[in-house]
Amino acid sequence: MNATLAAVVLSLFSAVAYAAAAVAQERLASRTTDSGTLRLLSSGAWWWTVVLNCSAALLHVAALKYGTLTLVQPLGALTLVAAVPLGARVAGRRVSAVEWRGTALTLIGLSAVLVTASGPAPDNELSVPQALGVAATTAALIGMLSRPGARPGLRHATASGFASGVASALTQTVTVAVTDRSGSLLSAQVIVVALLVAAFATGGLLLSQTAYRGGLGAPLAVVTLANPVAAAAIGLFLLGEQLQGGAAGLLLAAVGAGVASWGVVTLSRSVPQPALPEPLIDVDATDEHPVAAVLALEPGSAAYEPSLLPKQSGSGQLTSL
Secondary structure, eight states: OOHHHHHHHHHHHHHHHHHHHHHHHHHHHTTSOGGGGGGGGGOHHHHHHHHHHHHHHHHHHHHHHHSOHHHHGGGGGHHHHHHHHHHHHHHTOOOOHHHHHHHHHHHHHHHHHHHHHOOSOOOOOOOHHHHHHHHHHHHHHHHHHTSSSSOHHHHHHHHHHHHHHHHHHHHHHHHHHHHOTTSOTTOHHHHHHHHHHHHHHHHHHHHHHHHGGGOSHHHHHHHHHHHHHHHHHHHHHTSOOOOTTHHHHHHHHHHHHHHHHHHHHHHHHHSOOOOSOOOOOOGGGGOOOHHHHHHTTSTTSTTOOGGGSOOBOTTSOBOOO
């Protein structure tokens, strides 16, 4: 199979898994208060979202084996595209015209990026000093974005996107190093970079959980946009990745990225936001598989609960999942 095609297919499956995890995380976050955050760690439902995220991450790692960062990371926008029909299913409604338009714009923009970013499987790696430098810079940015202040949701989402993008860049280094038959599986480079991957991947997951407390749409859009920015910067400036087509290719990629960003913002605005926080509930009392819980909300099902359906504001706009 062509390397580019393999990367695209694996990225698609990864995006679906990430979307399911994001919807489940938002659902859990909207049902707990700040004082109940630590209780999520004892919730089986929350750990199922971890399983979904891990599965998506493994598919993402496989995609990074076949595609460059500048190709694979923008495909993360497919997560939001996949979240649209899943979110609509949770809400018991049809996909709206605005959501179809946002999906179309995102896919058109990504198609332009794919044309310019396609190429052979990656073979460059970050050295240990480069990896440590990237980690230190990213940690400083995350610290600034995570400080107490106004609108923590969007800032935490930005920090999560940067952490996930850097984790992907570092993961590609581990993947290339491990699959290089001339290298050692237990080399200092592999061990150090693998530890950094674990740290940033975990940090990105926890930061996204905090960000989704303010709703799914805007935070997920920010994560989706910040992730490829961080990864592409590393790929272009440190790994020597290049876009196809010279100046024309660069222009096409810029236009495609702009169109895809427009689509992502359109989709994020169409995703329902949660209403006022409900009283703290016992997470364990509703411990269930997140995806199964999502599908069980359909009218007529045995687990159908009207209290879990989207609420409406005075204008009739959906305000919660």
